[in-house]
Amino acid sequence: MNWSQILSNSLYAAFNATAIGFCLAAIGLNVHFGYTGLLNFGQAGFALVGAYSIAMPVHIWHWNLFACIPVLIVMSSIFALLLGIPTLRLRADYLAIVTIAAAEILRLLVSTPRWVKTTGATDGLQNFTGDFRNSIPFDRPRFNFWKTPITNYDLWVMICGWSLVAIFSVLVWALIRSPWGRVLRSIREDEDAARSLGKNVFAYKMVSLVLGGVIGAFGGAMLAIGNQSANPITFKTELTFFAYVIVVLGGVGKVKGPIIGAMIFWMVISFTENFLAGATDGKGFDLPTWLVDNKNFGFVRFLMVGLGLVVLVVFRPQGIFGDKREQAFDVR
Amino acid sequence: MRLNTARLFDGLGGNLTRTRLRRALQVLLAACAFFALTGGTAHADEQTLQVRVQDASETKKVPVEGVHVVVTDASGAVVAEGDTDEKGIAKITVPSDGQFTVTVDTSTLPDGLTIPDGEESRTVNVTAGLGGNAAFNLGHSGPTAASKASLFPKAVFNGIRFGLVIAIMSVGLSLIYATTGLSNFAHAETVTLGAAMTWTFASWFPLSDAAGGWGAFGTLLFASVLGIGTATLFSGGLELGVWRPMRRRGAGLTAMMIVSIGIAIFVRFAIQFRFGSQPKSYKQFASQTNLNWGPIGVTPRDLAGAVLALVVLLLIAGMLMYTRIGKAIRAVSDNPDLASTTGINTDKVILTVWLLGGALAGLSGVIFGLDEQVQWNMGTRLLLLMFAAITLGGLGRPFGALIGALVVGIFVQLWAWWFGNFTDLKNIGALAGMILVLLFRPQGILGKKERIG
Secondary structure (H helix, E strand, O other): OOHHHHHHHHHHHOOOHHHHHHHHHHHHHHHHHHHOOOOOOOHHHHHHHHHHHHHHHHHHHOOOHHHHHHHHHHHHHHHHHHHHHHHOOOOHHHHHHHHHHHHHHHHHHHHOHHHHHHHOHHHOEOOOOHHHHHOOOOOOOEEEEOOEEEEHHHHHHHHHHHHHHHHHHHHHHHHHOOHHHHHHHHHHHOHHHHHHOOOOHHHHHHHHHHHHHHHHHHHHHHHHHHHOOEOHHHHOHHHHHHHHHHHHHHOOOOOOHHHHHHHHHHHHHHHHHHHHHHHOOOOOOOOOOOOOOOOOHHHHHHHHHHHHHHHHHHHOOOOOOOOHHHOOOOOO | OOOOHHHHHOOOOOOHHHHHHHHHHHHHHHHOOOOOOOOOOOOOOOEEEEEEEEEOOOOOOEEOOOOEEEEEOOOOOEEEEEEOOOOOEEEEEEOOOEEEEEEEOHHHOOOOEEOOOOOOEEEEEEEOOOEEEEEEEEEEOOOOHHHHHHOHHHHHHHHHHHHHHHHHHHHHHHHHHHHHOOOOOOHHHHHHHHHHHHHHHHHHOOOOOOOOHHHHHHHHHHHHHHHHHHHHHHHHHHHHHHHHHHHHOOOOHHHHHHHHHHHHHHHHHHHHHHHOOOOEOOHHHOOOOOEEEOOEEEOHHHHHHHHHHHHHHHHHHHHHHHOHHHHHHHHHHHOHHHHHHOOOOHHHHHHHHHHHHHHHHHHHHHHHHHHOOEOOOHHHHHHHHHHHHHHHHOOOOHHHHHHHHHHHHHHHHHHHHHOHHHHHHHHHHHHHHHHHHHHHOOOOOOOOOOOOO
C-alpha cells in the first residue's frame, strides 16, 4: 500500500470539482436549512437544474457555455418558485416531502429514453465543456497536486470553482448579517413571532429558497463541468443527504461550515475508498474477503454517510465548528 | 495525419499541435464516446465497432440479446452485420475507419420492447486505433390502440393489487406519523429488510425446491415468519434504541427526521453490501402461469398476495376501531398529552405502533417481492409513493392512508397503461398528483380542515 499516494489523493479530493460542487450545494442548503429552517430535501433537484441548464442549451442550440449562466439562474429560480408556492405556507415536513418528490420527478424526466436527443437519457450529456476548455489560461497541459497528476482542465475547474465558493460565501455572510438576514434567522427561531412583528414570512422564505436554490444550481453546474458530463446518476437523492452531512459536519448556520464540511467529508470518503481499494486488490496487506472485497467496497461510503448523519445529529448537532445557539434543529 | 495514442501520450513538453491533440483525446476519453474526431484520412485497417443494445425502460439498464444490427457506409452499402450477445453487445468488424451508419433490425427486437421513432439508426465515427461505439436504448412498446381498451380492466385490477400492497406499508407509516409526528424515512428499509431476510431464510432452509406445492409454501411461510419477525424487531428496536431516547432528550422532529434518513441510508446500503445489487426472486414462486378470467390474468401467488393484503387491512381497521389497544392508538394520535393524562401508557402504545408498522412493512415487502423481485432498493422506490398515499389521505389518518394508497396504486397503473411506451415514467404521475393535491387541498382527502402552517 502506497500511503503517500493515498494521502495525496485524499488531500486532492478535498479540493477537486466534486468537493466544489458539493460545497456550493451545501452553501445553498445552509441558507435554506441553517438560516431559515426550511427542510429542503430536494437540493439534488436544484443541482440537476443547474447542470442541465448549462448542458442542454450548448447541446441543442450550440450556445456559448458562459451565456448559459443566466439560463441557470432563471431556471433554478423558477424551480424554487414552483416548489415554494404550494408548500411554504404549510408545515415543514410538507416542504420536505414535496422537494424530495420534485427532485425525483426531474431525475426521472431526464433519465427517460423518450427525450434521449434532448437530455441524453441515462447516458447524460457530454460534449458541452468546449468553451470552458478554451478559456483555460495555462499552456502547460499537466500539473501535479503533490503526488496526484491533474490536467490543466482540473486546475482551471478548481480555480473557477473555489472563486465561486468565495463569492457566494461572502454574499451569504453579507446578507445574513444584514437586517434581512436577521429576519431570516428569527423565522428559523420562531415563525409566529416574526409574523406577529409584521414580517411577510412567506416572502422571506421564498427569497431564501430561491437564493439557496440558485447557489445549489451553480454547485450542480460545477459538478457537471468537473465530470465533463451532466448525468442523472449524479443527481440522485443521495446528493441531498451528502450535502446535509456536509452542512451538519461543518456547522449548521455558519458561513464557513459548508466549506470545512465539504473538505473534511470528501477527504474522509476518498481516504477510506483509496485505503479499501488498496486493501482489497489481492496484493500485500488485504482485508478478509468476507468483510469487504473489491466489488462491494464502493458502498462503504454510503454506510459512512448514514452512520455519520445519525451520530452527528444525535451527539453533536452543532457540527465540529458550529455554535449550539445557531442550529436549526429542535425548532418545531 | 494518423492519430496514434502512443505518440499522443509521449513526453510532457509537447508542442502546440500535440497539446491540442492531447486535449482532444482527453475530451474523448472522459466522454467515453467517440465524437467528431475526423483527424484521420480513410485508412485501410480493419476497425472494431461496438454496438450495445439495452432495455432502458427501468432505472437499471438490462442488456438485450439476439438483436440484429446492420452497418452501412456513407454510400448506403452494407459493410457488416452482427447480433448482440448475452451482454447486449455486438462487436462488428468494419473494413476501415470513417463514418458508418448502424441500424437496428426492429423485427429482431424481443416482444414488448421497442425503439423510439427515429432512433433506429445512428451515425458513428469510427477512429483508427480506437474503434467506435453506438448504444441503443429500448423502451417498452405500447399496446396498439385496439387492444388498449381491452387492457383497461387489467390495469385497474393491477392498480388495486399494487394499491393494497402500498396500503399495508402506508398504514404503518401513517400510524407512526400519527402517534409520534415523525415522517419515518427508514420505513422503506423495513420493507426491504422484510423481503430480503425472507429471501435469505428461504435460501438457507429450503424444504423443497419444487415450484409450488406444500414444500414451497411451507418454505415461504417459515421464511416469511422469520423475515417479517426481523423487520418487526428492527422497527421496534429503533423505537427502543433511538426514538425513545431522543424523545426523552427533547429532540425536535426535524432532528429525528434527519436521523431516520441516516438510518435509512445506512441500512439500505448495508443490505446492498451483503445482499448484492441484483434482483432476486423467491425461486419456488418465480414462474407461475396466469389464471385467466376474461380480460384479467393474474398468477395464483399475486392473487393470494392481494387477498392476504386485503384481509390484513380489514383486521387492522377492526383492531383500530374496536379493540382496547386500537382505541388507545387513536387516542394517542389525537392528543398524546390528553391520552397520557387519562392513564394510557403512551410509550407502550408507541412501541406497539412501531412493532405493528414493522410487521406490516415486512409483510408488504414479501408480497411485493413475490409480485416483482427482491432488490436492495425496492423499499426506497416505493417510499415516495407511500408518502404520496398518506399525504393524499391526510397526514396521520390511517384510514386516509388506505384510500390514498388505493388511489396512488390505481393512478400509477393507469398512467402506465395510458403512456404504455415509457412505463418508467409511471411514478411521475403519482408524485406530480401529490404536489397538486397539496396545492389545492393540503389537508388531503380525509384530513381535518384546519390551518396547517
